[in-house]
Amino acid sequence: MIAAGVKRCMQKMTGPSQRALAVADLILSEALERIAPSPTVVVSQKARDLKAKGFDVIALAAGEPDFPTPKPIADAGVEAIRAGKTGYTAVDGIPELKAAVAAKFERDNGLSYDPQTEVVVTPGGKYVIYTALMATLRPGDEVIIPAPYWVSYPSMVELADGTPVIVETKEEDGFCLDAAALEAAITPKTRWLILNSPSNPTGAVLTQQHLRAIADVLQRHPHVWVLTDDIYEHVVFDTPFETLLGVEPGLKDRTLTMNGASKAYSMTGWRIGYGAGPKRLIDPMRTLISQSISCPSSISQWAVVAALEGDHSFLAERNAAFRARRDFMLDVFDKAPGITCAKPEGAFYLYPSVKGLIGGEINGRALKTDIDVAEALLEQEHVALVPGTAFGLAPYLRLSYAASMDELEEAAARITRFCEAVDRRG
Numbered sequence: 001m002i003a004a005g006v007k008r009c010m011q012k013m014t015g016p017s018q019r020a021l022a023v024a025d026l027i028l029s030e031a032l033e034r035i036a037p038s039p040t041v042v043v044s045q046k047a048r049d050l051k052a053k054g055f056d057v058i059a060l061a062a063g064e065p066d067f068p069t070p071k072p073i074a075d076a077g078v079e080a081i082r083a084g085k086t087g088y089t090a091v092d093g094i095p096e097l098k099a100a101v102a103a104k105f106e107r108d109n110g111l112s113y114d115p116q117t118e119v120v121v122t123p124g125g126k127y128v129i130y131t132a133l134m135a136t137l138r139p140g141d142e143v144i145i146p147a148p149y150w151v152s153y154p155s156m157v158e159l160a161d162g163t164p165v166i167v168e169t170k171e172e173d174g175f176c177l178d179a180a181a182l183e184a185a186i187t188p189k190t191r192w193l194i195l196n197s198p199s200n201p202t203g204a205v206l207t208q209q210h211l212r213a214i215a216d217v218l219q220r221h222p223h224v225w226v227l228t229d230d231i232y233e234h235v236v237f238d239t240p241f242e243t244l245l246g247v248e249p250g251l252k253d254r255t256l257t258m259n260g261a262s263k264a265y266s267m268t269g270w271r272i273g274y275g276a277g278p279k280r281l282i283d284p285m286r287t288l289i290s291q292s293i294s295c296p297s298s299i300s301q302w303a304v305v306a307a308l309e310g311d312h313s314f315l316a317e318r319n320a321a322f323r324a325r326r327d328f329m330l331d332v333f334d335k336a337p338g339i340t341c342a343k344p345e346g347a348f349y350l351y352p353s354v355k356g357l358i359g360g361e362i363n364g365r366a367l368k369t370d371i372d373v374a375e376a377l378l379e380q381e382h383v384a385l386v387p388g389t390a391f392g393l394a395p396y397l398r399l400s401y402a403a404s405m406d407e408l409e410e411a412a413a414r415i416t417r418f419c420e421a422v423d424r425r426g
């Protein structure tokens, strides 16, 4: 009856409003048509599906620390709930957290920001990037993204109607952006460069010298803004963390420095990130936040105040665990036939090359791309890694070693068995 009524009604109408009434006819926005679900999420889902079918799957695909949120931080969240700090907050964060963020930038990075006008708190660092791009890009504007990149950068640029300009890095350069390649990619339409160090997916850390060379290029192109994604700042091994503005303060009036609580404090689900930059950028970002999500979670904000102001000694312990896992897996890749891996200096990822497996086959299945390798590894040995194609540089796999040593040992045995089983003559 209802369907017949709708049909009759539609017969009288014309144009898109009529189509909107048809239940099955969902018209997607042009922006959404430009993007696809994150490949890391797709692989994790595939792994979950296999697990649900009873397979013993080791998923090394997710980008989150496997440590719990430290208790004093979690307690601060509980305390906020008990104290009734559960209402909407200021759009860009509670003053206490903005002050703690400004103090963090001063303490860790030597950067001074006015917490009132130059700091913004958002639900996750991802939303800092998203709002910055949404607030500034017009159709055809270009954003330079070094590859391999975090999967969300190009999609967010495309959602904002911009054009990602991918500049590949090379394994032999330690996956660090080459200054000459950057300069060659800059056009009058370039609006942003996105820098991410330590990097997801390679773990590469930009040194002072790298950043100096990049800063020199940027100084020759004053129309280009820079977004530095410093979310893995606290997960570094032997190379010290440096942010661009620490090396070249002269870029401050066109740099957005982004960071957050997810990786440093194992707070991925609390969803708190922060950015600092010039008021002329932070103001429009605040407008976007107010009209999209109103504010970040009040409870999470109070927990992050405790995180930023509390004891940080657990970071060294956790980094020691990450380092041991990195070294263990590097040794595995060193020995497994067909795989080689550069030694990363930060984050919790390895980005091994599978060039030596391409052209081979396993159980009659041809391995033509890193996607084939990742799929075959998942199907044959139930180990989930993400193909490098998803990050814009193939043929590689990304392995997240934010997993227990027991899991890594089992994964190592399976990966080695897989590589040995590949007929590499093709």
Ligand SMILES: Cc1ncc(COP(=O)(O)O)c(C=O)c1O
Pocket (backbone or CB within 6 Å): 063, 123, 124, 125, 126, 127, 150, 196, 199, 200, 229, 231, 259, 260, 261, 262, 268, 271, 272, 273
């Ligand atoms: C490079 C990079 N930037 C940003 C983020 C987003 O972090 P958040 O949880 O703060 O949104 C991630 C998360 O995986 C990441 O890997």
